[in-house]
Amino acid sequence: MAQQSRSERTVKPKDPPQEERSLPILPVRDTVLFPHAVLPLTVGRESSVQLINSLGEDKTIVVVAQREARVDNPQPSDLYTVGTLAVVHKVVKMPNQSLFVFAEGLERVRLTEFMQLTPFMRGRVESVPEAVPPKSSEVEALQRNVLTLFQQIVAGSPTLSDELSTVAINIEEPGRLVDFIASSLPSLSTPDKQDTLETTDVRIRLEKI
Structure with missing residues (x-):
């Protein structure tokens, strides 16, 4: 039998990459938001307040925990790389100009690239799929x-x-x-x-x- 040529061989296509989205990133202290959970978040940092105030009809953000809560002006290296895609349902303005934000977690996401750092962080994220075991x-x-x-x-x-x-x-x-x-x-x-x-x-x- 003649050897199959390279052009005739069946090449298994690679799995398509996870869809990446560019979204505003909200760093939080001592808090981890999980998918399906609704958490009240106190937003007081100027950059974070600007982020929330910038939201239009699309209320989708990424909530990511800081590695060290004491850091006042977190940079990308100060954040964990896995966070939670979330939607902001309600924002309450407090007398001290901080905001009380009710956010609902949607799914796990991984930060892949930071697109901007000021006036607030914005970056690309990809979905993090779960490995669900079969029923047993x-x-x-x-x-x-x-x-x-x-x-x-x-x-x-x-x-x-x-x-x-x-x-x-x-x-x-x-x-x-x-x-x-x-x-x-x-x-x-x-x-x-x-x-x-x-x-x-x-x-x-x-x-x-």
Whole structure:
């Protein structure tokens, strides 16, 4: 049989790159916003206030945690590379000119390039897909254990509302459950929450929490 020529060989196309978008970037201190969570964010930095005030009909932003909360004027190197695509639902102006912003997390994103630094940060981001494990008795057992531990923490805490347990019980997706728990626990440090955000393998996320 004649050897197949290079032009006749079937070449498997590469997977298309994740779509990149250019969006305003909001650095936050001691806070990690998770997908599906709604958080009130206090925005007081001049650059961050300008960012929120610049939003038109498109209220989409990227919320990214700072590595060190004490940094007042964060640069790209001061931010984690994985953040959360979010939409701003409501903005309340405070007497001291700061803003109270209600933002809802949509999905994990990775910062790939900064397009501008002033008057506020703006950059390109790409979606970070999750690795969702197939349903199995082992994964279901992990999910039940995580839920039980969370219920015990809520029951023994004077500051956590019992409604958190009710919400958690009704979350069927394991990845979303871990995100909800990580977002709800004030005792979880910012680095630990960030680690949960960056863990795209849902099974590993269940084991870590």
